[in-house]
Amino acid sequence: MSEASVAVHADADLLAQAVAARLLVRLLDAQADRGQASVVLTGGRIAAAVYRAVVALPARDAVDWSRVDVWWGDERFLPAGDPERNETQARAALLDQLPLDPARIHPMPASDGPVGADPEAAAARYAEELAASARPGHATLPHFDVLLLGVGEDGHVASVFPEHPVHYESRPVSAVRGSPKPPPVRTTLTLPAINTAEEVWLIASGSDKAAAVHMALDGAGPVQLPAAGVAGVGRTLWLLDRAAAADVRPRFRSLR
């Protein structure tokens, strides 16, 4: 588990630009190191801004997109193509614009997919898909070079919400019912699965995130504040705009 570091950018637009540039470099480095790269996507507004910024960067063509695996950290359990699905958003803003290998795009199941409208079955199916790509010696999960997370005002990450029973799920993927953020039914990687990623980037913009960011960095309990329970194996990076970083303590401001 890595110590958190924090980078602060002036506003949401610059934050999205900076995360996009970092993401390209991360994928390039992973491809240089191991011939391929993997990214775990998230939903939400700042993620969408990052995806649009990636597409707008000329350096995107330096990445060999045919050797990038794309996974999701969570999904809203809705029919395929529903505009509220994280997959739909990511495809429109990012994936449809890049020469990816369709076989390497791994969306979480839709509610009208082969497993039907049962989120527990969908979670189990996604766990099987992850296990099928697991690296040698790791029975259940592939290697994740970088896992992106938005952060909710309540400190949720992916679809792991405060005080939700998902905290007591030992499997890597869980169904979520009764999400406080609509829609109520979702599927999500659990915190232990998230924390297998080599790098985890928590991205937050706006003053409504300031309290959650501050509490997560200040050692809140993960059941009360899920973002506090996130740590990448090699790196845990908080990527913030000034408004979201307003309450961050000085000892975390070295990268400001």
Ligand SMILES: O=C(O)[C@H](O)[C@@H](O)[C@H](O)[C@H](O)COP(=O)(O)O
């Ligand atoms: O399905 C979702 O809604 C997301 O995966 C969720 O975890 C999101 O990332 C945060 O709520 C932040 O979203 P914003 O960037 O829109 O605040």
